[in-house]
Amino acid sequence: xxxxxxxxxxxxxxxxxxxxxxxxxxxxxxxxxxxxxxxxxxxxxxxxxxxxxxxxxxxxxxxxxxxxxxxxxxxxxxxxxxxxxxxxxxxxxxxxxxxxxxxxxxxxxxx
Amino acid sequence: xxxxxxxxxxxxxxxxxxxxxxxxxxxxxxxxxxxxxxxxxxxxxxxxxxxxxxxxxxxxxxxxxxxxxxxxxxxxxxxxxxxxxxxxxxxxxxxxxxxxxxxxxxxxxxxxxxx
Numbered sequence: 001x002x003x004x005x006x007x008x009x010x011x012x013x014x015x016x017x018x019x020x021x022x023x024x025x026x027x028x029x030x031x032x033x034x035x036x037x038x039x040x041x042x043x044x045x046x047x048x049x050x051x052x053x054x055x056x057x058x059x060x061x062x063x064x065x066x067x068x069x070x071x072x073x074x075x076x077x078x079x080x081x082x083x084x085x086x087x088x089x090x091x092x093x094x095x096x097x098x099x100x101x102x103x104x105x106x107x108x109x110x111x
Numbered sequence: 112x113x114x115x116x117x118x119x120x121x122x123x124x125x126x127x128x129x130x131x132x133x134x135x136x137x138x139x140x141x142x143x144x145x146x147x148x149x150x151x152x153x154x155x156x157x158x159x160x161x162x163x164x165x166x167x168x169x170x171x172x173x174x175x176x177x178x179x180x181x182x183x184x185x186x187x188x189x190x191x192x193x194x195x196x197x198x199x200x201x202x203x204x205x206x207x208x209x210x211x212x213x214x215x216x217x218x219x220x221x222x223x224x225x226x
Contacts, residue, residue, distance in 0.1 A: 104153060
């Protein structure tokens with residue numbers, strides 16, 4: 001089976017840096033993805049790690065350690081618009097689009 | 112380039128009825144997957160279609176079914192609706208499901224309320 005654990009809620013100050021952790025257990029592993037979802041909106045792709053290390057995309061970075069079954073999403077220079085839910089997701093089969101999502105982390109950015 | 116389009120956006124059904132939801136993927140995308148999102152269970156994978164064939168299926172009862180047409184458009188059907196089927200149903204598309212990036216694009220979803 002699969003399981004992904006994320007903190008349920010995180011609060012951070014505008015302009016600060018926040019890290020959202022994700023630990024996973026899967027029968028197979030073909031990468032860890034991160035998605036952002038604003039209230040009432042569609043999940044949107046943020047980042048993907050197929051190999052260990054850091055991937056950087058603008059203010060967002062994502063890290064993966066396969067040996068620790070652990071990853072995180074790092075958001076820098078937080079803006080109010082970053083308030084949203086963030087989901088990590090794993091794929092357990094290559095070439096398949098059946099993502100298994102974590103329960104999500106609700107990020108609230110305060111002034 | 113148009114995004115993933117889902118219809119209807121909102122609907123209300125009565126227990127025992129059936130519902131059909133439609134999804135038009137991004138042009139050129141051949142893989143379409145469906146997810147159910149509820150406050151209690153989060154985002155759960157329903158099934159994936161690729162080139163009109165169901166490639167993967169999640170742990171949902173047989174009341175949930177889907178299909179994909181030759182133009183990659185997809186529909187999902189839920190029969191004998193239960194109150195617990197009230198959820199946001201999301202469709203997602205990608206080019207072929209393989210490769211780096213795992214980039215799938217979600218539609219805005221169909222909000223289903225069962226009363």
